[in-house]
C-alpha cells in the first residue's frame with residue numbers, strides 16, 4: 001500500500017467575511033502555528049462594547065500543541081487581541097522589530113509579563129518546533145510588515161499579510177502549495193498610489209501655508225509621520241505630537257530607528273504658543289473621527305492643552321474606514337464651523353492606501369504561482385472577487401478555496417478538502433470583562449437605549465403582606481416625570497388597582513405580583529404613548 005501523502009491543515013479563526021480580528025492556524029506535523037491575533041471594532045448595535053476579539057476555544061483546547069504566534073505586522077487588526085490570547089495561552093510570539101516594539105508596549109499596558117517575545121529579521125528563516133518559518137518583507141502602511149511562509153511536509157504555506165507593491169517588489173517563492181492573500185482592495189482597479197505622491201502634496205501645502213498646520217493620520221502610519229516631519233523641517237516648522245497612541249508610536253518608532261526626527265525639531269505641546277503660527281506643525285490622532293481622539297477634542301474645543309485658531313489649516317491624511325464616514329464628516333463640519341481651513345481626501349492627494357489594488361494582486365499571484373489559493377482579509381464580497389480574479393488568471397476553480405471562520409481545510413499536494421468545523425466566532429470585550437457581555441445583556445442595552453426604563457417601587461409589610469407605601473414610579477430615558485405628571489399619576493393608580501386585585505384574590509407570591517404589575521403597566525403605557533420602556537417592579541419588605 002502506498003504511503004499517505006503528507007498533509008497540512010489550515011484553520012481560520014478570524015478575518016474571513018470581515019476586515020479585522022485576523023487569526024489563522026496552520027497545523028503541520030501535529031504542531032500549531034498561529035498567524036496574527038487581531039481585534040475588530042464593534043458594530044453599532046454592540047452597545048457599549050470596546051473591542052471584539054476571536055473566539056479562541058480551539059486554541060485553549062489545543063494549548064499543548066501551539067508552537068508560537070507569528071505576526072505579519074503591527075496593526076490592531078493583526079495584534080490587537082494578543083493580550084487577551086496570551087492570557088489564555090502563553091506561547092512565544094514572533095515578529096519583526098517594529099511589530100515587537102509595539103507588542104511589547106501593548107503587553108506592558110495590559111500588565112502582562114513573562115511572555116517570550118522573539119524579534120525576527122525579514123529574509124531570515126528559523127526553525128520553530130519542527131517547521132522552518134520565513135518572514136518576507138512586504139510594503140504596507142506600517143514599516144516592517146511581512147508575509148510569512150511556513151515549510152510543511154505537504155509544501156510551502158504562504159500568507160501575504162497586508163501588502164501593496166511600492167518600489168520594493170517582494171521576493172518570489174518557488175513551489176508554494178497554498179497562498180492565503182489579503183483581499184481588502186480587490187475591487188479597486190489599477191495600482192495603489194505611491195507614498196511619494198503624499199510627500200509631494202505635503203510639500204505644496206507646507207510651502208503655501210502661513211498658519212499653523214495640524215495633520216491628523218493613523219498613529220501606526222510611521223511613513224506618513226516621517227513625511228510630515230520632513231515637510232515641517234524643510235519649511236522650518238517645529239513639530240508637536242498630540243494624542244496618546246500617536247505619542248506612543250512616535251516614541252517606539254524613534255527609539256527603534258524607524259522614524260528620523262532632526263534634533264530640536266520636536267517640541268512639547270505646552271510650548272506650542274511660544275512660536276509664531278508659521279513655525280508650528282502638529283501631528284495628531286483622530287483621522288477616523290473617533291470621539292475621544294485629539295482631533296475631535298480640538299474640533300469641540302475640549303482639548304486640554306491646545307485650542308484651534310480660526311486661520312489654522314487642518315489636514316486629514318487618511319480616508320475613512322468603511323463605517324467611519326459619518327463620524328469623519330461630523331468632525332470635518334465642526335472644523336469648518338470654527339473657521340478652520342480643512343483639507344481632506346476629496347480635496348487633495350493626502351492619503352494613499354496600504355493595500356494592494358487589483359493589478360498588484362495579479363502581480364502577487366503571478367509571482368507566487370501557488371497550487372492552491374484561499375482569499376483572506378476581506379468581507380465576503382472581497383473574498384468572492386479575489387477568488388474570481390484567481391480564476392481569471394487561470395487557476396482551476398477546484399484549486400480555489402473559499403474559507404470561513406471555523407473552517408478546517410486539509411491539503412496535500414494533490415488537493416484540498418473541508419473537514420468538520422471547529423468553534424469560532426466573536427468575543428466581546430467591555431472594560432475589564434472579556435466575554436461576559438452576551439446576547440441577553442446586549443438585548444437589554446438595546447431596549448434601554450431605545451425606550452428607557454420605568455422603576456416601580458412598592459413597600460410591603462412583612463406581617464400583613466399589605467402595601468404600606470408606594471407605589472412610586474421612577475423614569476429614566478422614558479419620559480421626563482415632571483412634565484408627565486398625569487401619565488405617572490394614572491400609572492400609579494393602575495398599579496394600585498393591580499395590587500388590590502392581588503389582595504382580593506389572596507395572591508401573595510412576589511413573582512406573580514411583579515408580573516401582573518409589569519404586564520398591566522406595559523399595556524397601559526403602550527396604549528398612551530406607543531412606547532415600550534423596560535419595566536422593573538421592585539418590592540421592599542419592612
Ligand SMILES: [Zn+2]
Pocket residue numbers: 075077078162377
Ligand atoms: Zn489588516
Ligand SMILES: [Zn+2]
Pocket residue numbers: 073075140162
Ligand atoms: Zn495592516
